[in-house]
Amino acid sequence: MLRRIRPPEEAGRFSLLHEFFEAQVDTRPEATAIIVEGRRITYAEIEQRANRLARYLHNHGIGRGSIVAILLSRSLDAYVSILGTLKAGAAYLPLDPEYPADRISYVLGDSHAETLITTASLASHHREFHGRIIAVDVDANAISSETSTRLPTDVVRVRSDDLCYVIYTSGSTGRPKGVLVGHRSVCNLVGAEAELFRVTSEDRVCQIASLSFDLSVEEIWLAFQAGACLVPVTRELAHAGLDLSKFLVENQVTVISCVPTLLSMLEEDIPTLHLVILGGEVYPENLLTRWARPGRRMVNTYGPTETTVTATYSDLTP
Template sequence: MTQDSAESISQAEDTHVVDRLVRERVRRAPEAAALVHRDARISYAELDTRVDRLARYLRDLGVGPEVPVGVCLERGTDLPVALLAVLRAGGTYVPLDPTYPEERLAHMLRDARPPVVLTQRNLHERLPREGRHTVLLDADAPTIDRFSCEPLDDVRIHPDNLAYIIYTSGSTGRPKGAMLTRRGLAQLVRAQLETYALTPEDRVLQWASASFDASVSEMVMAFGAGAELHLAARDEVVPGPGLVQLLRDSRITALTITPSALSALPDGELPDLALLVAAGEALPRSLADRWSAGRRMVNAYGPTETTVWATVQPVAAGDGGVPPIGTPVGGFHIYVLDAAMDPVPAGGVGELYLAGPAVGRGYLGLPARTAAAFVPDPFGLPGTRMYCTGDLVRCREDGLLEFVGRADRQAKVRGFRIELGEIEAALDAHKDVRECAVVVLDAAGAADSGSADARIIAYPVLRGAAAASAMELRAFLESRLPEHMVPSAVVPLSRLPLTPNGKLDPAALPLPGQAADSDDKVRPRNGIEGLVAEIWSDLLGVEDLGVTDDFFALGGNSLKATRLGTRISRAAQVDIPLREVFKARTLEKCARLVEEALAREAARTASEEEPAHTMDGR
């Protein structure tokens, strides 16, 4: 951490901490790049000007402390400008992912009740506008630009005022809004400056969506150091060869990514990548060994409710054993407790509780859920609280923590925290579903607690032979849930298997592909279909594939589809665009993609080998 950066946040309760860091960079290097998106480069001076003008406009609309502002924007330079402007105006930003189903966005707006929503012309039709002022940042730019760019220094904010509200999966069937404070944001800035020690020469990729708290970490990481924040479209950050190319072309030096996404990246030379932060789920030793060579790699842990993170641990190739989640970052107190709320001795497993200034306020409009999760801290000062994470950890003899699993039905899939009850509630809403169960399994069919191979499987019991098909039920869920919560496979059953005491027997649930009548399958009919089937089988852990089987219905997801495209291209020695792989869902269509690519390659080769003719035809 530089001395200047440290001095700019020397007060533990600096409510304008991010603003101070941006303005410090404006004072020292106003023309240095702050935001980079494709060919656009916005300097710190321009960023500061745009933020001030929008903040003054928001103040004119009544935005101030404790006033929520919805932000529904595509990835690009408008997004960080909008988030910073809401904070500078004193408000609370509420990110609304434009890729979410409209019903989910509508619920979030009803719940948060922002009087102002920032969006763009191509997105505003997806948002209900009743009772709120909609600002189109592109169409309304002339109006916003008329506001003064003089520093907005008269906003009085308390450290316990909210900075942002991020919606997480809810066990009741509806997402819940986690409320995070200015005090927690200041603590995050300080801890990241101390831990990562980036410089103005660094380039940070904004990989996470604004609807997830890793995006807060990425912005703080960049602006805290006066570095460049690089933005990219959603399809450009999908794990695969394209993301590796983006990292290489943009010379990214700092990346935060989930282990499951990291596992989908093909090998590639990334000489500029100096800091790699693995976060969001358990880090396998194999990934730590593969990616830590030649760079600094850290394993970070923390729930949304404690302002992004709470513990961190450097990892290196050859450390051996399970990569620990480490020790607490500055300001945090950690407790590993048993059911009686007594500390667990070293070597034992207990539930992890987190205390400190970065612990959030609770859940918006859910006092009972807040009281259950944010409990009095019996080891701290009177009136302080600690957050019950629901995560089981082991405290090693050396004081480091190891993640073990969950104490409840919450799951981690591809870095996303998911309440299985929310998926069950969505599926139960279908008229043809009598009852259902949702589980998370690994590739071998065992219960999963957060590995890179974790997949969500839904088992509905239908009301009759004429009920909806598995694909129709999956489409129903896609219209109600964000992509990361949609089950990889939907397996209709005549009844749910139960244990002798009447509870669900997860071990008796059939894996995708096992419930269908194998006699009706059309097996691969040629070498290309056989090649594709072999790769599918290895990726999905499913045998006896038919040509009409659906990759996603059998447990595929976007990460596995990325791996599929890479492996098919390598095996067939042809280039197949990833977007085409996503469209070709069945084995038959996927094989046809390969055949068409091979035909194009053969035609190109023949054209190159055709002898040139002279003018007289010889």
């Protein structure tokens, strides 16, 4: 049975995406927001770093109406860059470093991105980009010298109908196609999924999708809206079934959203998992039988990028 996710007026708590994160900073600043490379990073630490980046961007003329491309793998710098961009009032455009260079160049040109946040090494492959390049390694000292407080709202002036992010899909013509998503739409998604999936501050949410894929939006904000902990998985680990199982067990992951193919790669059960969200492809019945457990909720979701990640869902039972 399919159920309709509630509309904005019933589901949304905030009108801007980053406000979900800021609400957790204000109430639980010392809670762990991310476990990355064995480090536990608090909401307050990420907030301060994101605020510094936002001020750095603002001081270089980046704000409302700007598009900032982020060419980084799943890392602390990537999540700080997303939040810092939003806090500056700009929209972010995630790019996967594993993409072919010509695809990245096309997207940078087609999107009219004004700024590229990346590393010095990755930037060296895109010298044809004519906008501002911020290398998180080279420019780290300049960024860290900025004030760590939030930019005032009357300075940022971003509204709910402003652009939040741009995701490029494969496109029907063979050329990547940019999909523009506003704050109102994604806030509706986050608010609705908060009500639907009931993730809490005690959860650990796996972040396995490429940041250039809109599933990453669901993963990241399932965690951040609840004050939960985000647990990113490296690209290499995402393709290693046995090692990935071990990683999920060791990090006591409780929530995962993935394609059925990835779940089928896991060779052992993850006892701590209580919410499994499947989407992106048809799931085989035997997979459901294998993974269903008392106290574990399994959900099938569907939605094209144009409808903001998820449009419909159905609870699954063997």
